[in-house]
Amino acid sequence: xxxxxxxxxxxxxxxxxxxxxxxxxxxxxxxxxxxxxxxxxxxxxxxxxxxxxxxxxxxxxxxxxxxxxxxxxxxxxxxxxxxxxxxxxxxxxxxxxxxxxxxxxxxxxxxxxxxxxxxxxxxxxxxxxxxxxxxxxxxxxxxx
Ligand SMILES: [Zn+2]
Numbered sequence: 357x358x359x360x361x362x363x364x365x366x367x368x369x370x371x372x373x374x375x376x377x378x379x380x381x382x383x384x385x386x387x388x389x390x391x392x393x394x395x396x397x398x399x400x401x402x403x404x405x406x407x408x409x410x411x412x413x414x415x416x417x418x419x420x421x422x423x424x425x426x427x428x429x430x431x432x433x434x435x436x437x438x439x440x441x442x443x444x445x446x447x448x449x450x451x452x453x454x455x456x457x458x459x460x461x462x463x464x465x466x467x468x469x470x471x472x473x474x475x476x477x478x479x480x481x482x483x484x485x486x487x488x489x490x491x492x493x494x495x496x497x498x499x500x
Contacts (some may be wrong), residue, residue, distance in 0.1 A: 360404035360415075365392040374401065378462050378473055381443055384421035403447065419455070420446030422493040424486045437466040444490035446499045455499065 361374040370392060374380040380401055383390065390399040401418040421443060428440040445458040464471040494500055 362402045363399035367395040367397045385423040415450040416447035424489040439464040
């Protein structure tokens with residue numbers, strides 16, 4: 357099931373569907389603010405997950421989003437650029453305020469003018485240097 361994602365205004369409580377989960381997370385990781393058109397307040401990204409095996413649906417606020425620096429990229433055998441985006445996402449459960457970590461990832465394959473997005477369907481797998489870089493960023497924001 358698709359991850360629910362809304363921009364929520366803390367002032368007027370307006371909720372707007374975020375068109376692309378990838379770009380919403382990328383904007384968060386690059387600290388690109390989304391402002392409420394009415395109140396000019398920073399919008400908060402709200403995510404909802406329906407977990408498998410009847411574990412239920414839960415709503416979270418995104419409180420931290422990180423991507424490694426430098427970015428991870430290479431060229432495929434045809435010389436087309438591939439970018440890897442292993443996100444470290446820190447979430448705060450709306451009801452209990454408990455925090456959790458989510459590690460979604462995408463590849464952008466620059467095969468066409470508009471890069472093709474590939475969402476990772478399996479467990480994230482990344483080298484220790486990349487993961488260590490993410491942990492360090494989260495630690496700086498006090499999440500660990
Ligand atoms: Zn507002």
